Amino acid sequence: MYAVIAAGGKQYRVEKGEILRVEKLEGDVGAEVAFEQVLMLGEGENVRIGRPVVEGASVKGHIVEQGKHKKILVFKYKRRKRYRRKQGHRQIFTAVRIDTIEA
Secondary structure, three states: EEEEEEEEOOOEEOOOOOOOEEEEEOOOOEEEEEEEEEEEEEOOEEEEEEEOOOOOOOEEEEEEEEOOOOEEEEHHHHHHOEEEEEEOOOOOOOOEEEEEEOO
16 A cells, blocks of 8 residues: 655655655654645555545654755856855755554
8 A cells, every 4th residue: 555645845655664754854763753644545456536635544654763865065156257156955854664554
């Protein structure tokens, strides 16, 4: 069984046992997390699509890690104008292990 959930402004396809990296969620490692915005549920040929969410469905898991992604460099440059700007960014994430998908 799989589900499509909305978290942090993005949509993710998840299955049981999968580790998912989403935008930062509040909570410590080991804390329970529930995603209530389930957009679609699927199991083989059976597919339930929500309008906009599937009623009574939820995806539950627990937090495995709180961390930061690798650094990306943002470099702006205008040739012949002596304009250069260099900036780094590390996005904060939360890794969640999916425990159950409840319909």
